[in-house]
Amino acid sequence: MEATEVSVRASEAVAQLLACGITHVVWLPDSESSFLYQALQQAEAAGQLRVVPICREGEAIPLALGLLMGGQRPVIIIQNTGFFEAGDSLRGQALDFGLPLLLLIGYRGWHPDRAQMTDTAAIYLEPVLRAYGVPFYLLDSPAALPLIPKAYAEAQARRGPVAVLIAGEWE
Amino acid sequence: MLPYRDALRVLVAQRRNELVIAPFQAAIVWEELSTRHELDLPYYGSMGKAASTGLGVALAVPHLDVWVLDGDGSLLMNLGCLVTTAHLAPPNLWHFVLENGVYGTTGGQPIPGRDRVDFAGFARAAGFPRVFAFDELAAFERALPTVLARTPDAGPLRGPTFVALRVTAEQFPRRVPRRTTKQALPEVWQTVERIARETVAARDRH
Numbered sequence: 001m002e003a004t005e006v007s008v009r010a011s012e013a014v015a016q017l018l019a020c021g022i023t024h025v026v027w028l029p030d031s032e033s034s035f036l037y038q039a040l041q042q043a044e045a046a047g048q049l050r051v052v053p054i055c056r057e058g059e060a061i062p063l064a065l066g067l068l069m070g071g072q073r074p075v076i077i078i079q080n081t082g083f084f085e086a087g088d089s090l091r092g093q094a095l096d097f098g099l100p101l102l103l104l105i106g107y108r109g110w111h112p113d114r115a116q117m118t119d120t121a122a123i124y125l126e127p128v129l130r131a132y133g134v135p136f137y138l139l140d141s142p143a144a145l146p147l148i149p150k151a152y153a154e155a156q157a158r159r160g161p162v163a164v165l166i167a168g169e170w171e
Numbered sequence: 172m173l174p175y176r177d178a179l180r181v182l183v184a185q186r187r188n189e190l191v192i193a194p195f196q197a198a199i200v201w202e203e204l205s206t207r208h209e210l211d212l213p214y215y216g217s218m219g220k221a222a223s224t225g226l227g228v229a230l231a232v233p234h235l236d237v238w239v240l241d242g243d244g245s246l247l248m249n250l251g252c253l254v255t256t257a258h259l260a261p262p263n264l265w266h267f268v269l270e271n272g273v274y275g276t277t278g279g280q281p282i283p284g285r286d287r288v289d290f291a292g293f294a295r296a297a298g299f300p301r302v303f304a305f306d307e308l309a310a311f312e313r314a315l316p317t318v319l320a321r322t323p324d325a326g327p328l329r330g331p332t333f334v335a336l337r338v339t340a341e342q343f344p345r346r347v348p349r350r351t352t353k354q355a356l357p358e359v360w361q362t363v364e365r366i367a368r369e370t371v372a373a374r375d376r377h
Contacts, residue, residue: 066227
């Protein structure tokens with residue numbers, strides 16, 4: 001895909017993030033969120049936000065804490081597999097310190113019929129989010145994109161993390 | 172070897188208006204030595220993650236210098252942060268690693284790779300443009316003005332600084348931290364946000 005070829009869905013998703021006032025996207029690419037890549041690059045080239053690539057998902061929340069301290073408005077985009085790895089940061093920082101963070105989480109293994117989900121990355125995701133007390137929403141169609149600003153606003157209001165789960169691999 | 176407390180004492184003497192993020196054992200000692208607690212963040216929340224928070228602040232507030240006083244055991248938990256930091260290359264970040272070879276707060280158990288791991292080598296290989304290593308206090312003290320000078324604003328030498336300090340593995344008495352992270356964070360957060368706002372205001376005036 002050329003840098004100028006950005007899918008409408010990706011543009012809409014990034015537009016929703018920009019409407020929230022997002023300044024930084026702390027990101028480790030995954031199959032579910034990779035559709036955003038070109039749109040994020042374009043937004044960064046236009047000076048609308050900065051993409052902050054990380055090596056492992058456990059870096060995301062402590063890095064976002066630093067950005068928040070400096071008055072910035074970060075969002076985190078990681079996959080469910082890495083979300084599990086980031087559990088200590090979620091507990092020890094996002095929850096303990098009440099960080100108003102939107103987490104966009106790639107829902108690897110998602111299937112609209114839950115009985116057919118066989119990937120444990122999918123099976124354990126929602127129960128683990130519930131166990132941590134993190135509210136979440138399912139982004140399973142373009143019509144659901146307004147969930148992004150809704151979840152962001154909720155994170156600010158509750159002073160804590162809120163997740164939007166990117167279900168399926170988008171184009 | 173640098174005596175652990177003396178290494179931090181030297182840094183306290185040179186400290187101006189930097190934000191200092193210190194995890195675990197370094198936090199205990201730093202909190203005793205420092206008098207700038209509005210800019211001191213003791214970091215007990217998640218082991219290994221202090222450097223990532225320091226990176227976030229450095230990116231968010233380019234005119235604020237940030238010191239991370241990491242432990243070697245802590246850095247081993249988050250080695251990838253070296254690559255992330257070198258890639259993003261903030262020139263206002265100093266990543267110190269106090270190499271004592273042990274997990275200091277749990278009784279002094281040796282870290283994996285003790286006396287074999289080359290932390291300065293990790294930083295060089297990760298792409299830090301400037302890396303120092305000291306195992307003698309006087310040499311560290313003499314070099315500090317150079318160590319603490321910012322790298323150039325542009326070019327291949329622009330970026331963060333890594334400083335490995337071979338320090339003594341002392342057993343400090345176990346004690347309750349002067350401030351927990353949760354207690355310290357609101358004041359430090361407010362201070363950093365104020366500095367960020369003042370920086371923006373000053374830029375707008377010009």
